[in-house]
Amino acid sequence: MQAPIKKVAIVGVGAVGGVFAHFMGANLASQNIELSAIATGKTLETLRAEGVTLIDSAGEAHTTKLKVSDNPADLGPQDLVIVAVKGPAVQSVAPIVRALLAPHTTVLVAMNGVPWWFFDGFGGECEGLALAAVDPNGVIAENIPTAHVLGCVVHLSSQSPRSGRIEQLKGKQLILGEPSGGASDRANAVAALLNEAGFEVKVSAQIQQDIWFKLWGNMTMNPVSAITGAPCDQILDDALVRSFCSAVMLEAQAIGHRIGCAIAQNPEDRHGVTRRLGSFKTSMLQDVENGRSIELDNLVSAVRDMGQHLKLATPNIDALLGLTRLMARVRGLYPKVHA
Secondary structure, eight states, X not given: OOOOOOEEEEEOOSTTHHHHHHHHHHHOGGGTOEEEEEOOHHHHXXXXXXXXXXXXXXXXXXXXXXXXXSOGGGTOSOSEEEEOOOGGGHHHHHHHHHHTOOTTOEEEEEOSSOOTTTTTTTOSTTTTOOOTTTSTTSHHHHHSOGGGEEEEEEEEEEEEEETTEEEEXXXXXXXXXXXXXXXXXXXXXXXXXXXXXXXXEEEOSOHHHHHHHHHHHHHHHHHHHHHHOOOHHHHHHSHHHHHHHHHHHHHHHHHHHHHXXXXXXXXXXXXXXXXXXXXOOOHHHHHHHTTOOOOHIIIIIHHHHHHHHTTOOOHHHHHHHHHHHHHHHHTTOSOTTOO
């Protein structure tokens, strides 16, 4: 029987982690949840002094307080750890997550792109494939074993213009699932808790499929916007650029078919969905504009690694990766040690 979830720690209280902190802190008072967060520097100071503030669509501020520390020993073992950092930060926070684990702890990985555990227990031609682009030294896998992991696809957008402040929240959908597939008591328990917190949660029988489907759109719009500085509507309004994005997506679609994540939709249909969202800046473009490291490896490098493992040609993915990587290196937003 699944034990009650009473201790929850959030690692990464940014645009997404801040939404988790606010929803859970504001809506789970009756559950007697001990909610805490790991933070450092200015974020630590702000959260201690002010808590997390969410600005709603009417401009009204809602503030939630939570326990916060830069030392996991202050928080102790947790029932649930929510990891809501971007890809480049996962290696640095992995030892912190490890320090929060007990044998029963669930680690909800709420991040974009392909995670390090993607092929653990998934089967198929890539079963057990270690994705060097995502976890080059195995540090993440060593500190956060897949047995603790519960996958999470986040379908919401928000901005964090400064520490502790969340704005422009759109959507609140989450998809959860076990890396090995199927149903589980812990997935249902976490879903029930997050539903009560105010999210709209679905439990997936194959979370890799959901991760791949979201990635299929993100892996073009994010890097192309970062290279060009253009919002998504302008990208899709340019016939040549849209055609290039479609070519990248067709290569990724072929990889998905081989690994067991087939996508029936065609690129133009997906472009139509994106186009209906209007003019918006992707998270990667926002990172470039703010001088932050970009999460390129989880979105593009990992897909290229899969293609090479499967001996599938990916000339358009290669071009997208090379151009985005060079742009980021010139700006100091991507490490120069990667090949």
